Amino acid sequence: MKSVRVIKKFLVSALASGAFSPVLASSLVSDANIEPAPNTEKHAVINDMSVSLKSFTSNVVVENVVTSLAFPKALTTVVDKMKRATHILIVTRDGELVIVDDSGKVSKFPLSLDNLYIKGQGGVLDILIPSQFPASRTVLLSYSKGSDDANRLAVVKGELSLSSGISNIESVFEVVQTKDTPVHYGGKLLQLEGSVSSQELGFLVTTGDGFDYREQAQVIGSQLGKVLGFSISGKPLMNPAFLESPYIYTLGHRNPQGLVQGPQGQIFLHEHGPDGGDEVNLLQKGANYGWPIVTLGKDYSGARISPFSTYPGMREPLVDWTPSIAPSSMIYYSDDQYPMLTNTLLVTSLKAKALYAVNKTSSKYVSTKIFDKLEMRLRDIAVDHQGNLLLLTDGENAKVVKVSPKQNKAQ
Structure with missing residues (x-):
């Protein structure tokens, strides 16, 4: 457990040694079009949109899918709007792919992952199906690999068949540093639409700080506590922010989870704070998001982690959740099934057992709890071909439920 004095000492030594890039102290400026909104859950502006969002639960029906x-x-999901069909894909911690077709048929396939490490928060972490599917059947998986003494985040690619699972799995990228903690992996994957590197698709993956290694989130030479950019062949993206560490896209993260791209190319990320200080951030390449120098949360013991809630050159969150909700995943909703949700971030939560809508009101981003009917920890969210919400619950006996508008139940 690090005291305020240790954090201050680390900051001074890191600045002196060049662990922080000079660009972070000199050229990072806040987005002029976005004002940070700390504690927006408590200070949200109540308007027609928020009233509509709060009535969401009473206007939907819920049914189990699997x-x-x-x-x-x-x-x-794999959505075929021409055929009006959706395949639902789930990956489990222990290395299984579950596919549910549009008729409700459930198929299960093992994932052949090298040295899969299943402990604590480890295991299979995410699956990404690039937009080129099915013309290209390449998909990405992230997972933890290694042992109790030395484990790390890994990204692999494989070929997806909706009838036989994922085959021909090959390594794409592995975090350089190993750790001896089974927590804080990150592992969320995102395809960068329109971003290419030597004609290859660009991707991002989040990495956690490993909990006991939180100072590494501020070290440019470490890949812990970062968002990393890479191509499908595992090379760094072109024009990296840090030439000495070309995979680093952003830094200063604790345990980043939800990662999505908006229609104008903006990239949103949310992450777990400690006791309080869960965040939604707008990512900009090369930016520093503060952890552990800046946090609005406290250590689990109640001790202060840092004296700073802001710091020059470090970005402030768009949304802060204190107390913590434990955000788990996120989508950018752009369908018209729910007009009140169009162009809204939808965030699932574990601790709060609820779905949150995050939308921009005037110049601030506002978080509104819109759905907690299941009273279960929510792990992930997706959308089917009609624009209905698919919610994945958490735990040893979890399920996928479909949330659809009441008036469309007969469709």
Whole structure:
């Protein structure tokens, strides 16, 4: 457990040694179009939009799609709007791919992952199906690999068949540093639409700080506590922010989870704070998001982690959740099934057992709890071909539920 004095000492030594890039102290400026909104949950502006969002639960129906899932970690969909069909894909912690077709048929396939490490928060972490599917059948998986003494985050690629699972799995990227803690992996994947590197698709993956290694989130030479950029062949993206560490896209993260791209190319990320200080951030390449120098949360013992709630050159969050909600995943909703949700971030939470809508009101981002009917920890969220919400619950007996508008139940 680090005291305020240790954090201050680390900051001074890191600045002196060049661990922080000079660009972070000199050229990082706040987005002129976005004002940080700390504690927006308590200070949200009540307007017609927020009133509409708060009535969401009373205007939807919920039905189970698949049940009896053992520790699922991620959910995604393959949507065929021409055929008006959706395949639902779930990956579980222990290395299984579950596919549910549009008729409700459930198929399960093992994932052949090298040295899969299943302990604590480890295991299979995420699955990403690039927008080129099915013309290209390449998909990405993230997972923890190694042992109790030395484990790390890994990203692999494989070929997806909706009838036979994922085959031909090959390594793409592994975090350089190993750790001896089974927590704070990050592991969320994102395809950068329109971003190419030597004609290859660009991707981002989040990495956690490993809990006991939180100072590494501020060290440019470490890949812990970062968002990393890479191509499908595992090379760094072009024009990196830090030439000495070309994989680093952003730094200063604790345990980043939800990662999505908006219609104008903006990239949103949320992450777990300690006791309080969960955040939504707008990412900009090369930016520093503060952890552990800046936090609005406290250590689990109640001790202060840092004296700073802001710091020059470090970005402030768009949204702060204190007390913590434990955000788990996120989508940018752009369908018209729910007009009140169009162009809204939808965030699932574990501790709060609820779905939150995050939207911009005037110049601030406002978080509104819109759905807690399940009273279960929510692990992930996706959308089907109609624009209905698919929610993945958490735990040893989890399920996927479909949330659809009451008036459309007969469709």
